[in-house]
Amino acid sequence: MKITINPKNFDLDEKTKQLVNDRLAEGLDHLLRDFDPNLLNATVKIEQFQRHGYQVNFSMSLPGNKQIFAKEEDDKLSLALSKLREDVERQLETITGKLKDY
Numbered sequence: 365m366k367i368t369i370n371p372k373n374f375d376l377d378e379k380t381k382q383l384v385n386d387r388l389a390e391g392l393d394h395l396l397r398d399f400d401p402n403l404l405n406a407t408v409k410i411e412q413f414q415r416h417g418y419q420v421n422f423s424m425s426l427p428g429n430k431q432i433f434a435k436e437e438d439d440k441l442s443l444a445l446s447k448l449r450e451d452v453e454r455q456l457e458t459i460t461g462k463l464k465d466y
Contacts, residue, residue, distance in 0.1 A: 387445040
């Protein structure tokens, strides 16, 4: 899975890129193993707020016109990404279960 990161109100550094990759790409690979990795593109938008921490949005299209979208907020980016991964995992489990039923 290829992840495009779009930051807003902060500078994207290598540490943040690695954090997103560790929490999302590597964390979701086991649920995406039935799909061609070259067809999997996700977008992660990270917005930093002065008083309220971070808002993280995840969107991805899967073959068969299936869409995944999740949004989480937290004071810490790592916690927001962990919550986001859990939400995306639930959606992927539902979608991949339905795809296997065909």
